[in-house]
Amino acid sequence: MKRIKLVVSDLHLGVGRILEDGAMNSLEEFYFDDKFAEFLHYYTTGKYADYEVELILNGDIFNFLQVDFRGHFLSVITESVTLEKCQLIVKGHPVFFKAIKEFAAKDGNSVTIVVGNHDQGLLWPAVREYLNEATSTHIRYKNIVYFFDGVHIEHGNMHEAANRLDPRKFFLKKDLPEPILNLPFGSHFFLDLVLKLKERHPHIDKVRPFTAMVRWSLFNEPLFAIRGLILLFWYFFRSIFFSDPHRSFPFRRVLQVVLESAVFPDLGEAARKILKDDRINTVIFGHTHVYQYRQYGGGKEYFNTGTW
Numbered sequence: 001m002k003r004i005k006l007v008v009s010d011l012h013l014g015v016g017r018i019l020e021d022g023a024m025n026s027l028e029e030f031y032f033d034d035k036f037a038e039f040l041h042y043y044t045t046g047k048y049a050d051y052e053v054e055l056i057l058n059g060d061i062f063n064f065l066q067v068d069f070r071g072h073f074l075s076v077i078t079e080s081v082t083l084e085k086c087q088l089i090v091k092g093h094p095v096f097f098k099a100i101k102e103f104a105a106k107d108g109n110s111v112t113i114v115v116g117n118h119d120q121g122l123l124w125p126a127v128r129e130y131l132n133e134a135t136s137t138h139i140r141y142k143n144i145v146y147f148f149d150g151v152h153i154e155h156g157n158m159h160e161a162a163n164r165l166d167p168r169k170f171f172l173k174k175d176l177p178e179p180i181l182n183l184p185f186g187s188h189f190f191l192d193l194v195l196k197l198k199e200r201h202p203h204i205d206k207v208r209p210f211t212a213m214v215r216w217s218l219f220n221e222p223l224f225a226i227r228g229l230i231l232l233f234w235y236f237f238r239s240i241f242f243s244d245p246h247r248s249f250p251f252r253r254v255l256q257v258v259l260e261s262a263v264f265p266d267l268g269e270a271a272r273k274i275l276k277d278d279r280i281n282t283v284i285f286g287h288t289h290v291y292q293y294r295q296y297g298g299g300k301e302y303f304n305t306g307t308w
Contacts, residue, residue: 001108002051006043007153009058009286010307011036012118014067016092026202027066030093032308037099044106052108055100056146058286058305059116059155062089065190066118075191077181082121083130090134097134104137112140116155116287117163120181123170143167152280156287156304159270162186163287185239193235197228268294271302 012029019025043053064077067085074081090097104111113131115122122128123143132139144167146153157163163186171179183191190205197204201224207213217225271283275296284303291306 003054004043004048004051005054005056006039007056007058007284007303007305008061008308009116009155009305010060010289011057012060012063012066012307013089013093013096014063015088027198028092029063029066030096030308033093033095033099036308037095040099040103044103044109052110053103053106054110054112055103056153057111057113058146058153058284059114059157060118060286061113061116062086062119062122064089064119064121065187066195073191073195075183075188077121077183078178079124079126082124082181083126085121086127086130090131101135101137104135110140111135111137112142112146114142114146114153114155115144115165117157117165117184117187120165120170120183120187123181143170147280150279150281151284152274152277152282153284156267156270156285157184157186159267159285160186160265160287162189188239189235193231196231200224266290266292267304268292268302272296275300275302 014028014030015025017025017028017031040055042048043051064082064085065073067088069081069085100111103109113122122131122141128139128141142153144154144158144165158165163184165184166182169182172182173179194205204213214225217228265288267285267288271285271294274280274283281299282301282303284305286305286307288304289307290304292302292304294302296302
């Protein structure tokens, strides 16, 4: 039996292009449900009809951070909150999830999900159980790394201070009525600051190069730019000097975020370090939204799948 593995990342599914009231959803980032269905159909028919195919969804497939909960964007995220968001995403992308269901129904096919920083809510058992039901298959979940046959796959956020999850403490429980996600600094930053800026400019976090956008805004929308900079400095000041039981990042982590800050990080060096391990010949990341391919000595390779 021939086998292949398909790796995609950073689809950022929201609740769909059209909201229940008929308005356009400016926060939806995935418009390619039909193309995705064609993609899976291609690899289950024709010359691939007799292949066993594994679909590896390498993080940030769901954009839980950018989905509101009953009109509010929460940074205190429980299992029930995430489950409701997940149900809305599935409802908003029927073609996408039907395609996965049909793909997984073929003998020998399977689905693996690696958790990313935007879909950290996949760590909740109830969310995993719901997705298994929605796709009529038993999805394999990997919290950080998926390793097989010399191939190391992970989303990539663990190599960036701002978005690194704490593998020893995925959830916060102390002095709380129920567990919540232990969100990394970058997730809090996105929820508390970036979403406020996106109310005026929904695509502000997608503009590249980012520094050129900042310069443009200072000349063309100075009040908006100045307000954004004030909010930025205040956010970091508050993060350093005010404690919050719903957040868990010490001063050293905040300082590391500032020193390492990059809107679109390059993970090539992180891949090179992983490839020093003799057991590993291939590294696959996502997270940066930029496709990359690099070769290293000894036939070792690094791929970044970019985004759809």
